[in-house]
Amino acid sequence: MVIYVVMAIIAYLIGSVNFSVLISKKMAGFDVREKGSGNAGSTNVLRTVGKKAAVITLVCDILKGIVSILIAIIVGKIAKNISPAILVEVSAIFVVVGHTFPIFFEFKGGKGVATSLGIVLLINWKIGLICLIFALLLMALTRMVSLGSISAAVLFAVLTIFIRDSYIVEFEPNFIIFGFLLAGFVIFNHRTNLQRILAGTENKLSFKKSEEEEKSNLEDKKED
Numbered sequence: 332m333v334i335y336v337v338m339a340i341i342a343y344l345i346g347s348v349n350f351s352v353l354i355s356k357k358m359a360g361f362d363v364r365e366k367g368s369g370n371a372g373s374t375n376v377l378r379t380v381g382k383k384a385a386v387i388t389l390v391c392d393i394l395k396g397i398v399s400i401l402i403a404i405i406v407g408k409i410a411k412n413i414s415p416a417i418l419v420e421v422s423a424i425f426v427v428v429g430h431t432f433p434i435f436f437e438f439k440g441g442k443g444v445a446t447s448l449g450i451v452l453l454i455n456w457k458i459g460l461i462c463l464i465f466a467l468l469l470m471a472l473t474r475m476v477s478l479g480s481i482s483a484a485v486l487f488a489v490l491t492i493f494i495r496d497s498y499i500v501e502f503e504p505n506f507i508i509f510g511f512l513l514a515g516f517v518i519f520n521h522r523t524n525l526q527r528i529l530a531g532t533e534n535k536l537s538f539k540k541s542e543e544e545e546k547s548n549l550e551d552k553k554e555d
Contacts, residue, residue: 334410335421342399342422346429346446349436350391351376358384364439368534372441374476377536389445392430396449399426404499416503423450424512431520442520444480447513451487457497458490474535477524484517 351371355363359380364371366379373392377385403422407415427443427450452459466483470476491510495502518525527533 334406334413335418338403338406338418339421339425341402342425343429344434345395345399345402346426346431347433347435347440348395349430349433349440350395351388351441352436354384354388354391355380370441371436371439373445374536392441392445393449393452395430396423396426396446397453399423400450400453400499407500414503415500416498416505419454419500420505420509423454423509424516426450427513427516431516442480443517444476447484447517450513453499455491455494455498458487458494461490462487470536475528475533476536477521477533478528481518481521481525481528484514488514 349371351363351373355361355366355376363376363379367375368378369375373385373389376388399422400419403419404415407413407418410418427446429440430443430446431440432438433440448459448463451462462483465486466479469482470479473479488507488510491507498506524533
């Protein structure tokens with residue numbers, strides 16, 4: 332029991348390192364939570380800071396999930412009388428909780444999609460790739476990141492019922508419960524997006540220069 336608690340704390344602290352806030356402050360001089368949608372995630376970084384910052388944020392957030400799972404796997408091989416699957420699941424849930432409610436950033440974080448992607452790809456590469464491709468196709472068709480994220484989360488939960496191979500640790504039935512817990516948490520984090528999707532008012536992704544980039548360019552031209 333102690334090992335599970337320790338792993339939960341480690342994963343939560345890793346998740347609490349919010350790269351979108353750190354990168355936006357470093358590259359643009361402001362907290363991304365004070366701009367755009369107010370969300371501390373790569374999509375809002377893209378809209379308010381730019382593509383380079385968004386890519387860095389996305390990669391770092393994915394790595395948070397991957398690192399947490401790798402630590403859980405290493406601990407699972409060393410510790411005795413524990414379930415490696417449950418240890419991985421605990422790590423996965425708590426790194427997303429940390430990302431959403433980061434102790435280092437006033438408990439105001441992101442929605443955990445990129446971190447969840449890292450988790451899913453590592454736990455089961457087959458399910459992860461299916462969900463990733465599905466999400467990207469849906470995002471490309473609708474230009475709504477939130478819709479792709481929510482749909483992929485639901486698909487992940489459903490696929491855990493039918494796919495029993497390709498897990499990084501030995502499959503246990505509790506992976507199905509884990510799948511629905513993770514999906515439920517992602518949907519909960521997107522509850523306002525879901526309301527806007529149903530109302531037809533959800534923001535759509537644009538690859539044009541962000542408002543902040545345009546302002547910066549205008550200021551540079553004035554200085555020239």
